[in-house]
Amino acid sequence: MPNNTQERRDSFRVDMNAIVQLKPVTAEVVNGAECFPELNTYSIMSEAVKLDAEIALLSDRIKDLAVQKTLKLLQKKIDLTLKAQEIEKIQQFKLKTQTINIGEGGCSLVSDQSVAVGDRVALAVIQSSHYFTFFPTARIVELTPTENLTQIHLTFESLTEAENTTLMQHLFKIQTAQARQT
Numbered sequence: 001m002p003n004n005t006q007e008r009r010d011s012f013r014v015d016m017n018a019i020v021q022l023k024p025v026t027a028e029v030v031n032g033a034e035c036f037p038e039l040n041t042y043s044i045m046s047e048a049v050k051l052d053a054e055i056a057l058l059s060d061r062i063k064d065l066a067v068q069k070t071l072k073l074l075q076k077k078i079d080l081t082l083k084a085q086e087i088e089k090i091q092q093f094k095l096k097t098q099t100i101n102i103g104e105g106g107c108s109l110v111s112d113q114s115v116a117v118g119d120r121v122a123l124a125v126i127q128s129s130h131y132f133t134f135f136p137t138a139r140i141v142e143l144t145p146t147e148n149l150t151q152i153h154l155t156f157e158s159l160t161e162a163e164n165t166t167l168m169q170h171l172f173k174i175q176t177a178q179a180r181q182t
Helices: 004-010 037-061 065-092 161-181
Strands: 013-024 097-103 106-111 120-127 132-134 137-145 150-157
Touching (some): 013 106, 013 161, 037 120, 097 161, 120 150, 132 161
Antiparallel strands (some): 013 097, 013 120, 120 132, 120 137, 137 150
C-alpha cells in the first residue's frame, strides 16, 4: 500500500505568497466559499481577470485606433477599481499574506489558530497579485509546532475537476513566473 503522506508531498508543489484564512467546519459543509462571505469580492475579481483577457483579445482585433485605445483605458480603470476594492478588504479584515507551500493534494501554512490533527476546515487562499481565489475544504493531517505558531499540513477534500484544473493552471503560472525571476 503506498504511503499517502509521501505521495501527497511528492506531487507538484510551489511556494507562493497568499492571504490564508482557516475556519473549522462540520461534516455538512461542502463549499468552503460559503464560510467566507466577507471574501466573496475576491472571487468576483478573479472572474473580472478572465473577462480582461477576453477584452484584450477583442481589442487587438479592432482596427480603429481610437476605439482600441478607449477599450484599453476602460480596462485600466476597471483594474484600478478592483485594486482599490482589494486594498479596502485587506485593511477592513486585517488580512496578511504569508508564504504557503501548495500542490494538487494539499498545502502547508503557519497559523496561531488552535487546531488538531483530523480537524476539518474551510480554507480561503487568495493571491491578490494574480486575482486567484481558492476555497476548498481540507483535513489537517499533521502539525509541527514552531516558536509562536504551528506549521499546519492539510489535505484537500473532494476537489471538483474544475477546481483541480484551476488550481493546477495557477500553480504552473506561479512556477513559470518564479523561473523567470531566477
